[in-house]
Amino acid sequence: MTRTAATQLLELDNISLSFKGVKAITDISFSVAAGEICALIGPNGAGKSSLLNIISGVYQPQRGRIRFDNRERRGMRAHDVAVRGVARTFQNIALFKGMSVLDNVLTGRNLKRRSSWIEQALRIGRAGREDDSQREAAERVIEFLHLQPWRDAWVGTLPYGLQKRVELARALAAEPRLLLLDEPMAGMNAEEKQLMSRFIVDINRELGTTVVLIEHDIGVVMDISDHVVVLDYGRKIGDGAPDVVRQNPEVISAYLGTRH
Amino acid sequence: MGTLTETLDTLPHWLHQQALEHGTDVALRHKHLGVWQVRTWRQLADEVLRLASVLQARGFSVGATLTIISRPTPQAIVAALAAQWLGGAASLFDPLDGVAGQVELLGELQPDFVLAEGYEELSRLGAAQVAPRVVIYLDKRGLSGSVAFDQALDYATLIEAKALDERVPLAHAQQTAFVFYRRGPQAIEQQRISHAELLQHGQQLVQREGLRRQEEALAARGFASGDQARYLLAPWLIAGFRLNFPENLATRDRDRRELGPTLVAGTRETYERLHSYVLERLPAPGDGARRLVDWALAARSGPLRRFIGQWLVRRPLRDVLGFSRIHAPLLVGDALKPETQAFFDTLGINVRQWEGAAHWEVPTISLASTTHEPDERQSQRAWKEATT
Numbered sequence: 137m138t139r140t141a142a143t144q145l146l147e148l149d150n151i152s153l154s155f156k157g158v159k160a161i162t163d164i165s166f167s168v169a170a171g172e173i174c175a176l177i178g179p180n181g182a183g184k185s186s187l188l189n190i191i192s193g194v195y196q197p198q199r200g201r202i203r204f205d206n207r208e209r210r211g212m213r214a215h216d217v218a219v220r221g222v223a224r225t226f227q228n229i230a231l232f233k234g235m236s237v238l239d240n241v242l243t244g245r246n247l248k249r250r251s252s253w254i255e256q257a258l259r260i261g262r263a264g265r266e267d268d269s270q271r272e273a274a275e276r277v278i279e280f281l282h283l284q285p286w287r288d289a290w291v292g293t294l295p296y297g298l299q300k301r302v303e304l305a306r307a308l309a310a311e312p313r314l315l316l317l318d319e320p321m322a323g324m325n326a327e328e329k330q331l332m333s334r335f336i337v338d339i340n341r342e343l344g345t346t347v348v349l350i351e352h353d354i355g356v357v358m359d360i361s362d363h364v365v366v367l368d369y370g371r372k373i374g375d376g377a378p379d380v381v382r383q384n385p386e387v388i389s390a391y392l393g394t395r396h
Numbered sequence: 397m398g399t400l401t402e403t404l405d406t407l408p409h410w411l412h413q414q415a416l417e418h419g420t421d422v423a424l425r426h427k428h429l430g431v432w433q434v435r436t437w438r439q440l441a442d443e444v445l446r447l448a449s450v451l452q453a454r455g456f457s458v459g460a461t462l463t464i465i466s467r468p469t470p471q472a473i474v475a476a477l478a479a480q481w482l483g484g485a486a487s488l489f490d491p492l493d494g495v496a497g498q499v500e501l502l503g504e505l506q507p508d509f510v511l512a513e514g515y516e517e518l519s520r521l522g523a524a525q526v527a528p529r530v531v532i533y534l535d536k537r538g539l540s541g542s543v544a545f546d547q548a549l550d551y552a553t554l555i556e557a558k559a560l561d562e563r564v565p566l567a568h569a570q571q572t573a574f575v576f577y578r579r580g581p582q583a584i585e586q587q588r589i590s591h592a593e594l595l596q597h598g599q600q601l602v603q604r605e606g607l608r609r610q611e612e613a614l615a616a617r618g619f620a621s622g623d624q625a626r627y628l629l630a631p632w633l634i635a636g637f638r639l640n641f642p643e644n645l646a647t648r649d650r651d652r653r654e655l656g657p658t659l660v661a662g663t664r665e666t667y668e669r670l671h672s673y674v675l676e677r678l679p680a681p682g683d684g685a686r687r688l689v690d691w692a693l694a695a696r697s698g699p700l701r702r703f704i705g706q707w708l709v710r711r712p713l714r715d716v717l718g719f720s721r722i723h724a725p726l727l728v729g730d731a732l733k734p735e736t737q738a739f740f741d742t743l744g745i746n747v748r749q750w751e752g753a754a755h756w757e758v759p760t761i762s763l764a765s766t767t768h769e770p771d772e773r774q775s776q777r778a779w780k781e782a783t784t
Contacts, residue, residue: 278430
């Protein structure tokens with residue numbers, strides 16, 4: 137599938153964002169094809185996380201347009217973005233540490249519930265009927281990410297690498313079309329990175345989920361990505377297939393440092 | 397299911413019998429998606445017949461061998477029984493065994509019919525440069541878009557097929573039911589176990605241990621060995637109890653605790669691992685709680701100490717190990733270390749050793765030819781002679 141022929145799931149057009157006059161992102165445009173793994177890379181402070189926050193609806197850009205699934209998104213809140221099929225993980229783990237792995241994953245199913253909060257609070261109507269299907273969906277994610285041995289463990293007691301995987305599971309439980317991963321391998325050792333890379337590729341290939349990820353490990357990025365966007369000081373300096381980006385002189389000088 | 401089988405001298409005949417007489421009883425349980433999923437004897441026999449139908453349609457016949465590379469799963473059991481139903485044998489490979497050795501074995505064997513658990517197991521076929529006539533996989537993960545395995549068949553889709561018309565097993569007592577391979581000092585060795593031998597050992601175990609239909613057995617790590625076939629699979633089919641499979645290897649201890657099996661056929665490693673599991677969790681020596689444990693588990697003790705020790709230490713420890721209901725803790729293969737044997741004795745768990753009856757030999761004919769057609773024809777002739 138060539139990038140020109142592919143269906144674009146996400147299109148960003150001249151996006152700019154500033155905080156009290158400080159420009160975080162300046163006129164960034166790129167698109168993400170349906171079914172691809174797109175990596176956002178760049179030095180610290182390049183605007184990667186800000187861009188992810190814009191895509192997920194946490195920040196509203198001052199300028200520019202965002203199209204998701206061929207529909208323009210205007211002033212959409214994070215909740216509405218999630219309803220339309222975007223899920224994310226965070227750079228710093230944001231889980232309910234006093235809850236079990238299963239319960240954390242089940243929170244990712246909230247948007248899939250049809251029962252009202254009253255039904256859920258009183259365990260009446262659709263709430264009871266939904267429980268089995270929600271549990272099964274959560275269990276499928278737990279199985280997919282090989283989390284069965286820790287199903288009932290409190291998240292706070294788990295090692296860091298596993299917590300990252302639980303966070304991924306919670307995002308996946310929402311059955312997203314677009315999965316945003318903010319440094320999913322930060323702080324992991326080589327073995328954990330390899331496992332997480334495998335899971336991300338499996339999510340993409342087996343479930344057909346489009347992935348946009350921020351990652352500092354260039355080896356991993358070049359290995360698993362179909363498309364790389366390079367940012368520097370809030371501007372885009374590279375956009376293309378990993379091999380193309382790898383040869384881009386501006387990228388080499390700004391980020392990679394040495395020719396590979 | 398047709399009429400009652402007259403002779404019960406093969407594993408599939410026993411399956412047939414159980415399905416006819418106790419069709420709605422639970423035969424297999426497997427934890428999947430956090431829930432114990434069940435297969436009754438009738439459902440199991442039906443699945444075996446469906447898979448047998450698929451295999452037969454693809455050329456599997458009397459004397460052929462189905463190579464199974466899988467952890468213990470219900471599907472692996474179904475596949476072994478389907479091969480045996482058709483008068484063939486099952487050759488079991490544990491995916492947890494060393495990859496290099498397994499690749500070497502597969503390369504020498506050049507199997508024609510293979511059931512592999514998933515991508516990793518299929519990759520071993522590729523590494524061994526094996527091109528089987530039929531490859532079936534259980535887990536399709538990682539296979540989408542894979543050119544190397546585009547001819548492989550999905551188990552879940554295959555068993556949607558119509559069941560075999562032939563409702564009586566084609567196996568006979570003297571045929572090989574299971575064949576195992578290992579790398580010996582000089583050459584690859586094989587262990588062939590006939591239905592008659594399996595059933596003989598199985599019957600002995602059922603009688604000596606008093607196994608009944610109410611037993612709950614757990615098949616965790618051990619599966620791809622002749623002793624497991626003798627002391628777990630054959631007794632299961634004869635006595636008609638429930639065979640349980642954990643969700644996966646990492647959850648086996650939790651699943652054992654949840655299940656509380658009455659029959660465990662473990663190896664030395666199984667019991668030693670459980671012993672270590674307990675030792676790691678005991679309070680440090682010198683700690684008050686540890687002194688209580690040591691006091692309660694002392695070999696020679698009076699009635700009061702035994703009573704207190706039972707309620708405060710032995711019983712909780714048996715629960716932790718998942719041995720709260722165990723009455724047939726069997727050891728197959730090598731003997732336990734004395735300290736491990738003593739530990740289980742103090743808990744009131746009398747681990748009994750069943751001598752491994754493995755007889756390994758270097759095959760006199762080419763290994764690759766054991767699953768190929770000339771031998772199939774020989775086997776068919778032999779079977780006809782034996783049955784007429």
